[in-house]
Amino acid sequence: MPMSTNPATNAIELRGVTKRFATPSGEVFTALRDLDMEVAPGEFCAVVGPTGCGKSTTLTLVSGLERASRGTVKVDGRPVSGITPGVGFMFQTDAVFPWKSVLDNVAAGPRFRGAGRRKANEAARDWLRRVGLAGFEDRYPHQLSGGMRKRVALAQSLINEPRVLLMDEPFSALDVQTRSIMSDELLALWEQTRPAVIFVTHDLEEAIALADKVIVLTAGPGRIKATFQINLPRPRKAQEIRFTDEFVALYSEIWEALRSEVETAYARSTTEVAP
């Protein structure tokens, strides 16, 4: 796979992107409108916004699972058509294959891409070691805890060595402690291969702790409200960094931008539900 060496090329680039869906009732729902966004190679970008603002939709567009209704989506300078090569995706709900053992789950990517069983298993063992699951190769997903299943999913994505990693609230189902542990491990793994990341989350603390850049989306249809550079030093420890003054200052600054959008979305959802 040819790597783009031109530093001017963004890893991910969305220009004037609009995405409309037909709802089951036949109406047209606009998830995103005229969205511009770019992520540099190796940049960790977090996207926050109120419920239903199209955060997850941006990920499906970048991955090629869905096509934009208007505008262009480029990954490594090439327009997306079909599943984008070199992309990894971590889903909000468990998407590991429940009928495959942990080892087979992690080896699935290389196997799908034509690698031999021995080579794929070797790589899978290596990745299981890196995510701290050595010794669990023969288990089935239902025998693991939620956090362990997330590690499997992480290894499953990273084994393909993606240049772009898309994460859709991957840790939202975990309890708070497991979540901050997973954040640290994600950062440690990200440092090793440095893919460009779009990390969608509801949790502003998580976003600031992880990212180089936090993008705030408006209440749907989503467009960019503000972008914040997070210049906190790396390597970071997610649990500890939250108590630094810079973190607290950033938090209140970004929350200021986010709050009105959350309130708009909330007001809209309550009036819609009311008879």
Added chain:
Amino acid sequence: MTRAREAADTPRIDPAAMENLELDEPRPPRISRRVRRRLVLYVCRIALVVIVLGGWEIGVNTKHIDPFFWGQPSGVWRQLKTWITDGTAQGSLAEQILVTLQEAVYGFVIGVVLGVVLGIALGRNRFLSDLLSPFIKVANSIPRIVLGSLFSIAFGFGITSKVVLAVVLVFFGVFFNAFQGTREVDRNLLSNARILGASRWQTTRQVVLPSAFTWILASLHVSFGFALIGAVVGELLGADKGMGLLIRNAQNNFSPNGVLAGMVIIGVIALIAEGLITALENRLLRWRPPQTGGGDVNI
């Protein structure tokens, strides 16, 4: 590998449970309670059988039930013994059983394969399912058992007409379950497979098929019963061997005991098949979390 598995397995023993075991020996009473429950269950089951069969037998002896029409348990037993020791009018009993079993198994296997292949193909292909679904619905709603008459005209008294009838009966149940199972596959799993680099065929083989298997296996329990029905009805309509013919001859001789004895044998075959299918199911669905409530209730 095995050492890794052993190491991984060790933490599964709950230390608290171990301590309990040593401290206040809760184990013997707990186990005996479960054993007692099962024992009571089995005794009650046997009692139920004794009451029904005994009541029937007593009803015959006290002339409340006419054995000329309804037979009687002791008569059924005698008929079975005669068949086993002296054979039947059309050859040994084993031969009849084997012929029927062969027809049922052929019909079952062919019907299941066709049902799974078509169910998944239509589940994966929108155009194909739009094209064929009205025909399949019509075919499903007609009483297919009547086709047995057609098949015995077309294929004769041999094994073929029974196998074809069994296939027709088995196919639809398996087909609808495979189709539904394919439609119900978790979207996230499909997306994940695509992003990991799976081709369409790999997705079908490694994601859709295992996911639909839960549905397909559920249909197999009923399907073997259908295969047996197809084989036996086919034989009733015209055959030179088999359990269906044995039952029809008993009917022609006004022997309700013979009809019932034939039913008992078919019932035993069905039970054994059910056990084999359950074993297959447990083997293929090892990846599933254990069902809540335990496997005690087998209906």
